[in-house]
Amino acid sequence: xxxxxxxxxxxxxxxxxxxxxxxxxxxxxxxxxxxxxxxxxxxxxxxxxxxxxxxxxxxxxxxxxxxxxxxxxxxxxxxxxxxxxxxxxxxxxxxxxxxxxxxxxxxxxxxxxxxxxxxxxxxxxxxxxxxxxxxxxxxxxxxxxxxxxxxxxxxxxxxxxxxxxxxxxxxxxxxxxxxxxxxxxxxxxxxxxxxxxxxxxxxxxxxxxxxxxxxxxxxxxxxxxxxxxxxxxxxxxxxxxxxxxxxxxxxxxxxxxxxxxxxxxxxxxxxxxxxxxxxxxxxxxxxxxxxxxxxxxxxxxxxxxxxxxxxxxxxxxxxxxxxxxxxxxxxxxxxxxxxxxxxxxxxxxxxxxxxxxxxxxxxxxxxxx
Amino acid sequence: xxxxxxxxxxxxxxxxxxxxxxxxxxxxxxxxxxxxxxxxxxxxxxxxxxxxxxxxxxxxxxxxxxxxxxxxxxxxxxxxxxxxxxxxxxxxxxxxxxxxxxxxxxxxxxxxxxxxxxxxxxxxxxxxxxxxxxxxxxxxxxxxxxxxxxxxxxxxx
Numbered sequence: 001x002x003x004x005x006x007x008x009x010x011x012x013x014x015x016x017x018x019x020x021x022x023x024x025x026x027x028x029x030x031x032x033x034x035x036x037x038x039x040x041x042x043x044x045x046x047x048x049x050x051x052x053x054x055x056x057x058x059x060x061x062x063x064x065x066x067x068x069x070x071x072x073x074x075x076x077x078x079x080x081x082x083x084x085x086x087x088x089x090x091x092x093x094x095x096x097x098x099x100x101x102x103x104x105x106x107x108x109x110x111x112x113x114x115x116x117x118x119x120x121x122x123x124x125x126x127x128x129x130x131x132x133x134x135x136x137x138x139x140x141x142x143x144x145x146x147x148x149x150x151x152x153x154x155x156x157x158x159x160x161x162x163x164x165x166x167x168x169x170x171x172x173x174x175x176x177x178x179x180x181x182x183x184x185x186x187x188x189x190x191x192x193x194x195x196x197x198x199x200x201x202x203x204x205x206x207x208x209x210x211x212x213x214x215x216x217x218x219x220x221x222x223x224x225x226x227x228x229x230x231x232x233x234x235x236x237x238x239x240x241x242x243x244x245x246x247x248x249x250x251x252x253x254x255x256x257x258x259x260x261x262x263x264x265x266x267x268x269x270x271x272x273x274x275x276x277x278x279x280x281x282x283x284x285x286x287x288x289x290x291x292x293x294x295x296x297x298x299x300x301x302x303x304x305x306x307x308x309x310x311x312x313x314x315x316x317x318x319x320x321x322x323x324x325x326x327x328x329x330x331x332x333x334x335x336x337x338x339x340x341x342x343x344x345x346x347x348x349x350x351x352x353x354x355x356x357x358x359x360x361x362x363x364x365x366x367x368x369x
Numbered sequence: 370x371x372x373x374x375x376x377x378x379x380x381x382x383x384x385x386x387x388x389x390x391x392x393x394x395x396x397x398x399x400x401x402x403x404x405x406x407x408x409x410x411x412x413x414x415x416x417x418x419x420x421x422x423x424x425x426x427x428x429x430x431x432x433x434x435x436x437x438x439x440x441x442x443x444x445x446x447x448x449x450x451x452x453x454x455x456x457x458x459x460x461x462x463x464x465x466x467x468x469x470x471x472x473x474x475x476x477x478x479x480x481x482x483x484x485x486x487x488x489x490x491x492x493x494x495x496x497x498x499x500x501x502x503x504x505x506x507x508x509x510x511x512x513x514x515x516x517x518x519x520x521x522x523x524x525x526x
Contacts (some may be wrong), residue, residue: 074458074466095464177386183455204453205471208390208504246437248454276438304439318437342452343468344434 167227240333249341274319395503423494
């Protein structure tokens, strides 16, 4: 009996070992896709080692597609047109693709793997996205939960961006966090200051990146940044600009307003900023200074729940209230609206804007998600 | 317990530093399946479904979101949301992402409070997962049922 059992055990072990060897060999030869050619916009050609996702492959060539979920296939920010080479839509990307996406060969770059020659089309502005080595040189409290963090750029040491764009911050491993992750933040410094960028970072409960910045980072920390990205920037026009923000949604409007000041723009601008109480307000002095420096700029902070000792005599209520009160009395037929904040705030404000004549084609927003 | 490679990958998502800083399991050393099963047993005893809980939390979440970070009262519940930048994927690798919304609920008649996130609702509704003991966003099913004043649904023949 015992010899039979031993024979069976040895036989099974042998078969398992053989299968493991076969798997290693198969991986070595079958999963080795060799060199592949990636042609971008029928112009630029890259020779790359096959086998990685398109997102990773492009990243290793310093071409950065936006991505907010770390390649998990859940944010769909890395959608791009793959004209040739990607094969059929994968089950992991199908839920994130619309019928129009599929029809137009739009794929998730983080899911499709480069196993043969690829032809892709990406917006030209993505070539302006670079990886920066930077050093944090100052961290300042704006409120109890928002910090203004300055990153001096080391290599390359200058950045060009459109006021309103954002950049991705890469964390270092800390505590139980064993991997680097990236998160996107709007640039809050004037675009004329090319040697550094400021970011307004609000502490997110249990957030990996914001906990790192708020609790684990100090000045002189080296940080990898990738950017600039995004299409939230001022469009040409003569009509009034309505700006609406809440919390760290203030960030993109700082460089936008400084740019308008520097260019001597005469457009009328009214900026509604929503906060709960006075302790959530910041950059008040900066905004008051801009009211003096810009041709026709008005800053309208509104508190939804001013504390008794706030002694607040400004606008009160949800930001939709002063917004509605203001635009219902005016001709908004040429106005443009720019919004940055939580999707809930943006959705509520868009309803008001539509109601009083600002159509969707004249509304631009940068939602938090 | 043997696990497929997919299960192993999914379990990684629950660990600290992958989707959230603190992860979803807290100090709980039980396997994910055991955590879900134990909470399901409690709900079965109370004759309350995960859908009932998730639906009630959804009402509180929607009310809080509409108030844009201000506090607002619905029935006996005072709710306030904090909506921060970014999105979270489901650790079970379901498609889609969830806004980073945290809601604080105070029951005005008792002064008791709970905190939950938008992702909590999905995890409860789709997976019966209330998170591990010691997790920042663990919701104890029995306490939650009592807090939300849920009663068993009566079946009408």
